[in-house]
Amino acid sequence: MKSLMYLGPGKLELMEEPIPEGDIIIKVLYSGICGTDMKTYLHGHHFFKPPVILGHECIGEITKINVKDTEFRQGDLVAVAPYIECGNCDSCKRGVPALCKNKTYVKTGCFCEYIAVDLAHARKALFKISSDGPVYTLVEPLACVLNGMSQLKEMGKEYLVVGGGPMGALFAIALSSLGKQIAVVEPGVWRSEQIEQITDVSIFSRQKEVSGTYDGVILAVNIPELIQEYLPLVKDGGDLLLFSGYAKDKRALIDPYHIHYREVTVSGCTGFSSLHFKEALTMIQKYEAGFNKLISHFFSLERAEEAFTLLKSGNGMKVVIRM
Ligand SMILES: [Zn+2]
Numbered sequence: 236m237k238s239l240m241y242l243g244p245g246k247l248e249l250m251e252e253p254i255p256e257g258d259i260i261i262k263v264l265y266s267g268i269c270g271t272d273m274k275t276y277l278h279g280h281h282f283f284k285p286p287v288i289l290g291h292e293c294i295g296e297i298t299k300i301n302v303k304d305t306e307f308r309q310g311d312l313v314a315v316a317p318y319i320e321c322g323n324c325d326s327c328k329r330g331v332p333a334l335c336k337n338k339t340y341v342k343t344g345c346f347c348e349y350i351a352v353d354l355a356h357a358r359k360a361l362f363k364i365s366s367d368g369p370v371y372t373l374v375e376p377l378a379c380v381l382n383g384m385s386q387l388k389e390m391g392k393e394y395l396v397v398g399g400g401p402m403g404a405l406f407a408i409a410l411s412s413l414g415k416q417i418a419v420v421e422p423g424v425w426r427s428e429q430i431e432q433i434t435d436v437s438i439f440s441r442q443k444e445v446s447g448t449y450d451g452v453i454l455a456v457n458i459p460e461l462i463q464e465y466l467p468l469v470k471d472g473g474d475l476l477l478f479s480g481y482a483k484d485k486r487a488l489i490d491p492y493h494i495h496y497r498e499v500t501v502s503g504c505t506g507f508s509s510l511h512f513k514e515a516l517t518m519i520q521k522y523e524a525g526f527n528k529l530i531s532h533f534f535s536l537e538r539a540e541e542a543f544t545l546l547k548s549g550n551g552m553k554v555v556i557r558m
């Protein structure tokens with residue numbers, strides 16, 4: 236099968252690989268490019284040692300079943316959760332399954348023609364979908380967004396999303412779908428124009444231009460200095476959510492006045508749990524047209540490297556590889 240192999244920072248190559256073996260074989264139909272894929276492509280990632288196939292936001296069709304007694308059938312269309320929590324470890328039992336210590340993973344990335352899943356994993360991680368719409372590649376990133384939204388102690392009315400990349404835009408669509416008023420801070424002209432077309436938002440090009448205060452501020456950019464800059468813009472008792480990931484040695488100076496005297500909660504979130512994945516699927520089924528607008532470009536697997544170059548330029552929202 237054709238596979239897009241990651242060979243180190245800046246190096247991707249289309250290669251011929253054997254179809255993986257496993258209980259259930261899925262033909263990949265669409266795979267979204269995630270921020271993690273981009274980070275790995277540009278700078279490398281401790282989790283993805285080359286040579287490796289990247290990609291974890293896919294939908295596909297079950298083409299082969301190598302086990303008996305399964306509820307799955309050939310031809311089933313499925314959204315694939317790239318990992319799933321164990322349900323038994325300390326984190327799972329303490330109610331933070333997104334931080335599970337014994338997650339099980341799909342064996343390979345999905346920038347390729349086929350993936351294999353074991354039955355035990357499939358039962359928890361394959362979600363049947365009614366159509367092969369590429370919009371379902373957004374279930375995984377939306378699951379991460381819903382994990383973030385679940386951290387907000389007070390679901391108020393007005394939210395500010397800092398950063399208008401694909402994840403910031405996904406936050407804006409999800410919150411707008413729930414009837415919230417959204418403002419987005421995004422300096423890039425192309426991205427701000429895109430977001431305005433995708434969903435109903437006010438746009439500010441930088442922090443100094445932002446007017447008013449917000450029930451929640453979501454940082455979808457990983458610049459530590461922004462934490463202090465945006466704390467004063469959170470309403471009393473509101474939330475500041477650190478959605479983007481920060482490297483381990485990063486430091487931020489903040490004024491704890493806002494946390495003590497104004498009861499602002501600073502929280503974070505990482506990844507998703509199976510519950511968020513299910514909620515994301517339901518949400519996309521309900522607001523499919525709105526989420527569909529987030530996909531700005533399609534590329535074939537043969538031209539996937541151009542997709543990474545486009546994303547690097549900042550002139551792409553959600554970019555999807557069509558197999
Ligand atoms: Zn992702």
Ligand SMILES: [Zn+2]
Pocket residue numbers: 320321322323324325326327332335336337338
């Ligand atoms: Zn666990």
